[in-house]
Amino acid sequence: xxxxxxxxxxxxxxxxxxxxxxxxxxxxxxxxxxxxxxxxxxxxxxxxxxxxxxxxxxxxxxxxxxxxxxxxxxxxxxxxxxxxxxxxxxxxxxxxxxxxxxxxxxxxxxxxxxxxxxxxxxxxxxxxxxxxxxxxxxxxxxxxxxxxxxxxxxxxxxxxxxxxxxxxxxxxxxxxxxxxxxxxxxxxxxxxxxxxxxxxxxxxxxxxxxxxxxxxxxxxxxxxxxxxxxxxxxxxxxxxxxxxxxxxxxxxxxxxxxxxxxxxxxxxxxxxxxxxxxxxxxxxxxxxxxxxxxxxxxxxxxxxxxxxxxxxxxxxxxxxxxxxxxxxxxxxxxxxxxxxxxxxxxxxxxxxxxxxxxxxxxxxxxxxxxxxxxxxxxxxxxxxxxx
Numbered sequence: 001x002x003x004x005x006x007x008x009x010x011x012x013x014x015x016x017x018x019x020x021x022x023x024x025x026x027x028x029x030x031x032x033x034x035x036x037x038x039x040x041x042x043x044x045x046x047x048x049x050x051x052x053x054x055x056x057x058x059x060x061x062x063x064x065x066x067x068x069x070x071x072x073x074x075x076x077x078x079x080x081x082x083x084x085x086x087x088x089x090x091x092x093x094x095x096x097x098x099x100x101x102x103x104x105x106x107x108x109x110x111x112x113x114x115x116x117x118x119x120x121x122x123x124x125x126x127x128x129x130x131x132x133x134x135x136x137x138x139x140x141x142x143x144x145x146x147x148x149x150x151x152x153x154x155x156x157x158x159x160x161x162x163x164x165x166x167x168x169x170x171x172x173x174x175x176x177x178x179x180x181x182x183x184x185x186x187x188x189x190x191x192x193x194x195x196x197x198x199x200x201x202x203x204x205x206x207x208x209x210x211x212x213x214x215x216x217x218x219x220x221x222x223x224x225x226x227x228x229x230x231x232x233x234x235x236x237x238x239x240x241x242x243x244x245x246x247x248x249x250x251x252x253x254x255x256x257x258x259x260x261x262x263x264x265x266x267x268x269x270x271x272x273x274x275x276x277x278x279x280x281x282x283x284x285x286x287x288x289x290x291x292x293x294x295x296x297x298x299x300x301x302x303x304x305x306x307x308x309x310x311x312x313x314x315x316x317x318x319x320x321x322x323x324x325x326x327x328x329x330x331x332x333x334x335x336x337x338x339x340x341x342x343x344x345x346x347x348x349x350x351x352x353x354x355x356x357x358x359x360x361x362x363x364x365x366x367x368x369x370x371x372x373x374x375x376x377x378x379x380x381x382x383x384x385x386x387x
Contacts, residue, residue: 038100138183141282
């Protein structure tokens with residue numbers, strides 16, 4: 001186990017009707033805020049009205065900035081930064097899923113930054129400041145409600161990049177599983193894949209002696225695998241949504257990566273794909289991760305064999321770790337398919353002619369991996385496997 005430092009300051013307010021507490025919690029931090037959200041769903045569901053009423057009741061003035069799209073765009077981040085500066089806003093409330101929260105975080109780090117906020121995402125600069133952010137989560141997926149991560153897309157350069165700082169962890173997040181009832185089923189599937197991918201990035205490590213976090217990751221994966229199919233039968237199953245929402249939070253708040261080397265190459269590859277094709281992040285990961293697994297499993301077949309036995313329940317009577325590894329990868333892909341997720345890049349319209357561009361940008365603007373150090377050539381081969 002490696003040395004580590006753990007810091008997770010986000011207060012989680014979980015359960016039924018907790019969105020009604022938004023105003024009272026915001027008031028502890030600010031009396032004037034930016035209310036940031038996505039498209040029309042937050043208004044159609046009635047959540048916008050509930051949050052607005054709660055803010056007004058608490059005496060919190062708010063300016064609005066809607067229009068966040070999946071794979072949040074840098075152009076809207078610039079608008080948010082300018083709005084906060086002009087109106088002297090010092091607190092941001094994100095109401096939505098990971099895209100809205102990531103956009104809010106990008107605005108938060110950009111308001112007091114003297115340069116171009118995009119330089120933070122390209123790794124050309126750092127900052128030790130950010131406006132406080134809080135969230136009302138509507139889509140359990142990205143884990144952004146408790147992480148310090150933000151990912152945005154530059155529409156002009158077709159580059160999707162992330163920035164991570166401890167200053168971007170939300171001060172509080174409201175998680176009510178009931179808010180998931182109105183989601184399209186494909187968003188549930190995308191979210192499930194996203195949170196499983198966060199666990200995979202931590203679980204498949206070359207760090208030895210990580211028994212406790214191994215079991216944490218395995219438990220979270222088994223919980224997701226057990227509860228996601230229940231939602232296909234009953235989309236208003238509160239208990240199943242509660243397990244999924246809690247799993248999404250725990251998958252990405254930092255705890256399960258403690259003491260172990262994380263990877264993140266598959267995420268970097270997917271970012272290159274979705275920056276160019278604007279595919280939903282979870283759908284892209286459902287394609288990329290099994291391909292990555294098939295490409296790298298021989299680096300350490302034993303961890304994949306452990307995954308086969310402890311997560312998928314495959315028999316350890318199979319003495320060949322490579323055979324177990326391949327069976328586990330197949331089960332993973334089958335599970336994603338059972339949720340209605342795509343399995344191949346060709347299914348979502350990706351063209352082979354773009355592979356070189358995606359390999360270059362996946363390698364340049366993201367992690368190159370630690371389970372297996374990847375070159376651009378390796379990424380090209382993974383994209384071929386995923387096609």
